Amino acid sequence: xxxxxxxxxxxxxxxxxxxxxxxxxxxxxxxxxxxxxxxxxxxxxxxxxxxxxxxxxxxxxxxxxxxxxxxxxxxxxxxxxxxxxxxxxxxxxxxxxxxxxxxxxxxxxxxxxxxxxxxxxxxxxxxxxxxxxxxxxxxxxxxxxxxxxxxxxxxxxxxxxxxxxxxxxxxxxxxxxxxxxxxxxxxxxxxxxxxxxxxxxxxxxxxxxxxxxxxxxxxxxxxxxxxxxxxxxxxxxxxxxxxxxxxxxxxxxxxxxxxxxxxxxxxxxxxxxxxxxxxxxxxxxxxxxxxxxxxxxxxxxxxxxxxxxxxxxxxxxxxxxxxxxxxxxxxxxxxxxxxxxxxxxxxxxxxxxxxxxxxxxxx
Numbered sequence: 092x093x094x095x096x097x098x099x100x101x102x103x104x105x106x107x108x109x110x111x112x113x114x115x116x117x118x119x120x121x122x123x124x125x126x127x128x129x130x131x132x133x134x135x136x137x138x139x140x141x142x143x144x145x146x147x148x149x150x151x152x153x154x155x156x157x158x159x160x161x162x163x164x165x166x167x168x169x170x171x172x173x174x175x176x177x178x179x180x181x182x183x184x185x186x187x188x189x190x191x192x193x194x195x196x197x198x199x200x201x202x203x204x205x206x207x208x209x210x211x212x213x214x215x216x217x218x219x220x221x222x223x224x225x226x227x228x229x230x231x232x233x234x235x236x237x238x239x240x241x242x243x244x245x246x247x248x249x250x251x252x253x254x255x256x257x258x259x260x261x262x263x264x265x266x267x268x269x270x271x272x273x274x275x276x277x278x279x280x281x282x283x284x285x286x287x288x289x290x291x292x293x294x295x296x297x298x299x300x301x302x303x304x305x306x307x308x309x310x311x312x313x314x315x316x317x318x319x320x321x322x323x324x325x326x327x328x329x330x331x332x333x334x335x336x337x338x339x340x341x342x343x344x345x346x347x348x349x350x351x352x353x354x355x356x357x358x359x360x361x362x363x364x365x366x367x368x369x370x371x372x373x374x375x376x377x378x379x380x381x382x383x384x385x386x387x388x389x390x391x392x393x394x395x396x397x398x399x400x401x402x403x404x405x406x407x408x409x410x411x412x413x414x415x416x417x418x419x420x421x422x423x424x425x426x427x428x429x430x431x432x433x434x435x436x437x438x439x440x441x442x443x444x445x446x447x448x449x450x451x452x453x454x
Contacts, residue, residue: 224274
């Protein structure tokens with residue numbers, strides 16, 4: 092079993108990575124939640140038939156009373172309405188402050204269940220059992236929890252660190268190729284911002300099968316990068332912003348597809364290419380970087396272009412959580428494996444994006 096620690100003083104937690112780990116979830120959770128009697132397990136309609144009973148058996152064997160809450164699969168479940176439903180079921184179950192919430196699923200479940208754990212009874216313990224590649228390498232680690240509002244994605248949330256993250260790579264075998272590729276966008280992001288050697292390793296893997304041959308190494312590397320960044324900057328005041336490479340513009344593509352046509356990873360993939368173009372226009376990013384990223388995206392069947400009206404892009408950028416009073420921090424690459432943030436006036440960024448958008452439309 093590979094283990095690494097997110098080092099937050101007084102709130103450290105481990106990430107365990109091992110095939111078959113799901114069947115031993117109970118014993119690991121009992122170690123970090125010794126006083127808990129009840130566990131509310133939040134999952135979705137896709138994951139529940141595959142894994143809920145296995146996890147439930149392990150939890151009951153460890154002495155926990157278990158209540159499963161199954162939400163519809165998809166981004167629409169990250170809503171105020173669904174959050175209210177979770178509160179009601181957790182309280183009817185008798186959840187107390189010494190009990191815990193378990194998030195069993197992908198990023199939507201992790202975000203929704205995490206926000207519920209952060210706020211019900213003013214906060215109860217949270218355990219993440221991510222079942223998608225995107226959730227394993229990114230959203231389950233770092234404590235970001237949220238729901239969507241009509242005004243935009245992830246606009247209501249809290250930083251709420253889990254007590255434990257359990258990753259079973261075997262879960263990835265049940266993913267469709269589209270959802271596996273969705274997660275690969277975040278994997279590629281880590282190579283872009285922090286580890287050029289890892290980026291080259293992904294090139295060598297070349298395909299889903301190649302990644303799965305080295306999956307524990309891939310998961311460990313991504314989580315080690317994120318754990319190091321989160322341990323330094325938990326609340327995204329500086330360094331942690333690097334993890335948003337490709338996301339500022341990527342969110343616009345999600346909006347353009349009404350959060351349904353394009354996955355988060357597909358949107359981030361194209362967002363990374365736009366960020367590389369922006370960096371090149373600013374004289375920060377070598378022009379060859381866009382081609383390097385594009386070639387790797389192609390290997391994992393991720394798009395290079397998503398149609399997006401200019402006004403949709405502008406609205407999404409203006410609502411980005413990294414914006415300040417008249418400005419915004421953008422994440423740019425100095426090379427593959429090295430990133431930095433740069434403060435830009437919002438008007439300047441929008442003007443540059445308008446130029447890039449015009450070029451894209453002409454192509």
